[in-house]
Amino acid sequence: MRRITISVEESLAEQFDKLIETRGYANRSEAFRDLLRNHIESERKSHGGALHCIATVSYIYNHHERELSSRLASAQHDHHDLCVTTTHVHLDHDNCLETVVLRGRVNAVSAFADSLVAQSGVRHGNIHIVPVQREAATGGRHPHVHLMPRT
Structure with missing residues (x-):
């Protein structure tokens, strides 16, 4: 697994933490991975990457x-x-x-x-x-x- 570091403004971090709590994620990393996967999957569907x-x-x-x-x-x-x-x-x-x-x-x-x-x-x-x-x-x-x- 590869580690990356991101910086976000305080209000966005608070909203992200609220999302993590609401959806029951164990940590920020798993929540971020799911958001990233969903975005990549959406792009693949909309740009013909999946047949x-x-x-x-x-x-x-x-x-x-x-x-x-x-x-x-x-x-x-x-x-x-x-x-x-x-x-x-x-x-x-x-x-x-x-x-x-x-x-x-x-x-x-x-x-x-x-x-x-x-x-x-x-x-x-x-x-x-x-x-x-x-x-x-x-x-x-x-x-x-x-x-x-x-x-």
């Missing part, structure tokens, strides 16, 4: 909205090559939560995830994409994926 990913798309919607449940299910069927599984939770009489797990090329997964969240009537959508390295399939099995190295 494949796994992702979760979570959203809440009112299942009484005109044909919305049907549109969401049809969209998932139309993208069956990306959809791994869907979890559907009835929150109350009107509202449902769905979490869709996706796998595939970053550009295709990202576009499909955006289209789900953008459906008229979908609220509180959240997309989380994790870049992976993909190995070729062998013996009729699905390809293996490996998380991108955390540097």
Whole structure:
């Protein structure tokens, strides 16, 4: 492991310490490493450094909205090559939560995830994409994926 030293103004250091306490980090170093990893991962995704990913798309919607449940299910069927599984939770009489797990090329997964969240009537959508390295399939099995190295 390589040691680096950084200097920040007092108010930023206090906010960082509050974040460390809130999130339960053992020390500043681990918190800083996570922030740096997240930033590097975000840059890699936005600049095409990762070709494949796994992702979760979570959203809440009112299942009484005109044909919305049907549109969401049809969209998932139309993208069956990306959809791994869907979890559907009835929150109350009107509202449902769905979490869709996706796998595939970053550009295709990202576009499909955006289209789900953008459906008229979908609220509180959240997309989380994790870049992976993909190995070729062998013996009729699905390809293996490996998380991108955390540097």
